[in-house]
Structures are given as C-alpha cells and as structure tokens.
Amino acid sequence: MNSLQRALRSVIRKPIKSILLLLVMITVCLFLLCGMACRNANVQTQDTTRQAIGAGLRLDANEKNRSKRLTECSQKIGEGQEGSYGGVHQEKLETAYGTQWLVWCDNSFDCLQISDIEKLAVVPGISDYNISTCITAVNPVGFDRIEDPDMDQTNDMGGVVLIGNRKMELDSNVLSGNVTLKDGRMVTEKDQDVCVISEQLADQDHLVVGDKIGFNDYHDPEHSQVHEATIIGIYQTEQLMSPLMAGDTFRSENIIFTDLRFPEKAEGSKNNPCYEHAYFQVGDVDDYDAVKAAVSTADIEWERYDLIDRNGNMSTMSSNFNDLEKISTLLILITFAAGFIMLFLIFVFWTKNRNYEIGILLSLGYKKRNVLGQLFAEAFITALLAFVISFTLAPAASSVAADYLVSAQAEQAELEKNINADKVTYSTVQSEQTVVGVEVDITKEMFLICGAGMVILTAVSIGTAGIGILKKNPKDILSELV
Secondary structure (H helix, E strand, O other): OOHHHHHHHHHHHOHHHHHHHHHHHHHHHHHHHHHHHHHOOEEEEEOHHHOOOOOEEEEEEOHHHHHHHHHHHHHHHOOOOOEEEOOEEEEEEEEOOEEEEEEEEOHHHHOOOHHHHHHHHOOOOEEEEEEEEOOEEEEEEOOOOOOOOOOOOOOOOOOEEEEEEOOHHHOHHHHOOOEEEEEEOOOOOOOOOEEEEEHHHHHHHOOOOOOEEEEEOOOOOOOOOOEEEEEEEEEEEOOOOOOOOOOHHHOHHHEEEEEOOHHHHHOOOOOOOOEEEEEEEEOOHHHHHHHHHHHHOOOOOHHHEEEEOOOOEEEEEHHHOOOHHHHHHHHHHHHHHHHHHHHHHHHHHHHHOOHHHHHHHHHOOOOHHHHHHHHHHHHHHHHHHHHHHHHHHHHHHHHHHHHHHHHHHHHHHHHHHHHOOOOEEEOOOOOOOEEEEEEOOOOHHHHHHHHHHHHHHHHHHHHHHHHHHHOOOHHHHHHOOO
8 A cells, every 4th residue: 555545544534633634724725825816906996086087098196106205205305304305395394283394296206207108198099198287376467366255365375276288178177078168269289378267267357268368486476487378268167176175276267277388387397397197098989998908018117107997996006005015925924834833733743643653654664755755645635625625715715805905904094194194294185095896816826826835835844743753763653652
C-alpha cells in the first residue's frame, strides 16, 4: 500500500479530524481570495455635483490622488511652516478661535493635464470633446452684478463667476437642457475674449449682444488689469443653477460663460489655466461601452483622474479609494500568518496522536520522507476538497468582504474629515462622493496564486510540525508508548 492509499484511508477513517482541517483550509482560502479580490476591486461612486450627461464620458480629477499630492507638497513646505511648493500654499491665520492654517492651491496644481485630454480626444469613437475651467470668481467692471438686497455682503467676494468652455454646447448645463440660448450664439473653440450672460443680468444692466463688459482680479479691483469680453449670447435657464459655494458671487444669475482661455486672464493668471472637467462625446450610442473601454485603456496618468460615465458613476480602482489596497494586502498577510499557526497546531496534534503509527511505519522500513509524504497527501486531499468549496463560495464572499471594507473606509474618511474640519480651511468646495456599488472579480490568476499559496503553507506547516517526531529513531518512538 503506497502513501497515497494510506492517506486516503486515514482521511476517511478519521472524519472529525478531516472536517476540522477542511473548515480551516476553506477559511484560509476564502480570506486569501477575498484579500486579492479587494485589492483589484472597482469602487463605483456617484457625485451629483459632477454628473456626466448624455452619451459621453467625463474626466475629473481624482480626489484621493489630489489629497495625496497635496500632502506631499505640504510636507515639502514643512509642518508648521508658511510657504509654497508645487502650486500648494500654506498660510497661518490668527483668528478669534485661535491659530488656523489656510491651505490653498493655484491653477498649476489643480489643472487637468491638456496632454492627457488630447490623447483621449483622439480615441476612436469620440466624435467631439469639451474642456471646462473651474468656476473663477472675478470683479465685474462697467456693469452691476445681481444681489439679494436682504443679504449681508460683508463676507462675499463682491464679484461674478466665469466658466470657460472650449465648446459651450458640450457644457454639462447645456447638455442637460437647463441652459438654452435666448439670443445670439454659444462659444466655440475659435472664439477669443467672448462671453454669454444670463437674461437676468442682461435685463438689469440693459446689455445686448455685441456689448462689451470688463472683468479683473477681485483681490485688487482698483489696480489689476481690466480684460474685456464681447457678449455673443444671452442664455436662459429652466431652473436656477445650484451655486457651488455660498454668496451672491456664485448665484446662478451671475454665472457667465466665456471662451476657454478668458477666465485666467480676468483673474490675473494669464497662461496659467485651471481646467476642471473634460467631456468626451461618443459618436454612436450603440458603441458606448466599447468606446468607454477604449478610453479606459489610453496611456495617461489614470491615478490622477476619475472617468465618469453617463449615469454619473465613477470607476475608481481600489488603490485610489482611501486605503483599501493597503488593508487588502494586510488581510492577505494576516491570513497567511494565522493560517500557518492554525495548520501547524493541527499537524502537531496529528503527529503526537499518531506516534504509534509513525513508529510502526519507520520500523517496517519506511523512510521518514515517506511518512511525511503521507501526512502531506492527507492534507492535500483535504485541501483539494477545500479548494472546490472555496472557489464556489469565493465570488459571494469577496463581494461581501469588499462591500464591508469599502463602507468601513468611507466611514473612516468621513470621521477624519469631521475631526479635521476646524483645523484646515480649503479654498475650494470638496467633492461629496457616495459609494453606489463595488465590483469584484475572481480571476484564474487569483485561483492559481491561492492554490500555490495553500500548497506552500501546508508543506511548511507539516514540515515544521513533523520535525519533532521524525527526528527520533523508531525504537525511541515505540519506547515512549510502553
């Protein structure tokens, strides 16, 4: 009878021992597969303030990456130090509530990379594209903005906001149907120093298409250079656009659409634009999924971005979602360590309770490696059954584990944000993202890695546990049983 036959008989003859080992191996396999699946999970988040509209894709900055770069630049400046680095600026403020730190970024830090946008624009299936700037607060010159007479304007900037577009017809407000033309035309990629104003602003200041209005830096309205833009259109809205920040500066009626490069001039940052969104129109709606897949494989710095689909869903890899990748890696390492300890203890129990059997086999002339091979064969038979069960349960278990880890990370991020809310003031509104789903995929590579890991783990555990008994002579083993 060979080692494999003896191993099979032993597994059947001792069902309690075999079931215990089976449960341990199933648990270890599932945890390993869950950890690997979570490392590669796609976290689906939704942000209503950055929702894509129509048959297109929208490129926005990834908040996790932005925070990482912000931290790195802040560390370069130095903790508790005022200064600037890489477009990040730190300034200490003494307030009635004590010392606070103002951390703000200029356009060079927040601007989407134009080279990456242009690479996506030429992906087959993309028929057209638009670039939109961030909302830019400026001082109005030669006309009055719209204000709420009952509102205290003490803390307001006293300005209006500009939104530059490469092609205004592809702006999200226009694509949604909320903004339409009342008179004139929209901004195109060939325009320079032009704008489209609201009907309320036009009525109040008696402005018509063809008039010119001026803007300059609201920080220094008395001395900064004034830049004029020609009114080429007057728009109307179905519903007032929701302001992204508080104050009459950001109210819907004071939003002015311009050509792409005008806002940077008006705010005094010429040749230093801040592109906040890029929208890519899909030519054939039936090819939407294929085009999205092609865009996703383009050679750009994807860690800097979120790609938002037409439903407002963002696919963000787990490495970009808080610390999910680190936690998943830690889960894998802990599983290996815990698995080794559990299997080692089980095999130590085996060997100590099988001294007589091992002594007989050795006295009959079986070599120590044959005895050790039988123990490994018993474990391998059990492991094979554990693999089959684990592979069946892995998709559901991985989905549950990923959902739990993502929810925990989201709660932790929100808790940290609340704790630090009174310590740091940001110059822009922070994105509010809601997790709407987590996608995990168990691949063949994961199965192979898990299988190889379990074989190695089992072999090391058996080898370690069997050293104590197998280093003795058969006579010594049998004498202990007398």
